[in-house]
Amino acid sequence: DTEVTQTPKHLVMGMTNKKSLKCEQHMGHRAMYWYKQKAKKPPELMFVYSYEKLSINESVPSRFSPECPNSSLLNLHLHALQPEDSALYLCASSLSLGLDTGELFFGEGSRLTVL
Amino acid sequence: AQSVTQLDSHVSVSEGTPVLLRCNYSSSYSPSLFWYVQHPNKGLQLLLKYTSAATLVKGINGFEAEFKKSETSFHLTKPSAHMSDAAEYFCVVRNTGTASKLTFGTGTRLQVTL
Numbered sequence: 001d002t003e004v005t006q007t008p009k010h011l012v013m014g015m016t017n018k019k020s021l022k023c024e025q026h027m028g029h030r031a032m033y034w035y036k037q038k039a040k041k042p043p044e045l046m047f048v049y050s051y052e053k054l055s056i057n058e059s060v061p062s063r064f065s066p067e068c069p070n071s072s073l074l075n076l077h078l079h080a081l082q083p084e085d086s087a088l089y090l091c092a093s094s095l096s097l098g099l100d101t102g103e104l105f106f107g108e109g110s111r112l113t114v115l
Numbered sequence: 116a117q118s119v120t121q122l123d124s125h126v127s128v129s130e131g132t133p134v135l136l137r138c139n140y141s142s143s144y145s146p147s148l149f150w151y152v153q154h155p156n157k158g159l160q161l162l163l164k165y166t167s168a169a170t171l172v173k174g175i176n177g178f179e180a181e182f183k184k185s186e187t188s189f190h191l192t193k194p195s196a197h198m199s200d201a202a203e204y205f206c207v208v209r210n211t212g213t214a215s216k217l218t219f220g221t222g223t224r225l226q227v228t229l
Contacts, residue, residue, distance in 0.1 A: 004158075042205055042219035043159070056216070090158055103149070104217065106158040 003027075004107035006091050012113045015081060021110045023074040023091030031055075031097045032074040033104065034066060035090040043090055049074060050097045081114045088112075117142045119208050121220035129228050134178075134193040136223045138206035141187065148189045149207040149217075150180055159205065165189060176200070201227045 004025045013019050023032065031050050035043035048056035049068040063085075065077040074091055088111050092104040122137040140146060147166045151159040163174025170182040180191045189206060206220040 006158075040222075042222055045216065048216075088156075092159075103161060103164055104159075106151075106160070108158040109156075111156070 004091055004093055004105050006089075006107035006110050008110060009108065010111045010113075012115065013078065013081065014115050015083075017081075018077070018079045020078065021076040021089055021091075021112070023076075023107055024072055025093045025105070026072055027093065027105065028071075029093035029095055029105070030071060031094045032068060033092040033094075034074070034076055035092065035106075037088040037090055037109070039087075047076075048097070055097060078112070081112075083114050086112055086114045117146065117208050117210050117218045119206050119218050119220035121204075121206050121223050123223050124221065125224045125226065127226040127228060128196045130198055131195050134191070134196045134200065134225065136191040136204050136206075136225065138189045138191065138220060139187050140189060140206070140208045142208055142210055144210045147209045148180075148182060149209075150174065150178070150189075150191050151205045151207060153203045153205065153222075155202075162191070162204075196225075196227045198227050198229075201225055 007022045033048050034046040036046050037043040045058050046060045047066045052068045063080045067075040088109040090109045091107045094104050118141045120139045128134055149164045150162040152162050153159045162178050163172045163180055165172050165182045173179045178193045180189055182189050204223045207217050209217050
């Protein structure tokens with residue numbers, strides 16, 4: 001199984017809503033990532049978890065709250081978002097941080113629209 | 116600091132003709148280099164990777180890339196384009212030893228025409 005599975009594929013929410021994006025992998029990877037991708041742009045790193053601990057936070061606003069309940073799951077909790085937060089949110093995983101080849105496996109993304 | 120420059124934002128080729136997508140990198144250390152492909156509304160798929168082994172790297176779907184240290188280049192090629200190759204391609208660099216922070220190029224959109 002070499003898949004990273006993201007749900008939901010599409011999400012529409014208002015600025016006062018609370019929602020969550022979910023990501024799951026069963027490859028035994030110990031590093032998991034959230035990226036944000038705007039149209040016609042490369043992905044931008046948001047968060048990195050290593051062994052279920054937050055390792056990197058790229059100065060992301062607090063309205064985005066990541067959570068890693070176990071080594072296979074990664075969530076992104078959303079609250080009080082702004083329309084400019086509308087984007088494709090990509091989850092990725094890799095064997096670990098630092099010593100691996102840096103190859104990331106990406107999910108298909110969750111397309112978020114904030115009204 | 117590391118950086119990646121994809122020299123063409125858009126490349127158009129006819130089906131059956133060769134593909135060349137250009138990438139130059141800047142890195143303070145021995146880099147790992149990757150090419151990822153993204154089809155519309157999809158995630159990123161790894162095409163191939165260079166990690167200091169053979170300089171000519173073969174990937175999936177007939178793509179290959181050559182690492183040229185003297186030219187700091189890692190261009191992606193394919194002998195014969197197929198309609199299904201139409202997508203966005205990202206060249207990515209990672210310095211050995213950094214905590215897997217990847218630097219993405221701005222992307223090259225490949226268009227394949229009949």
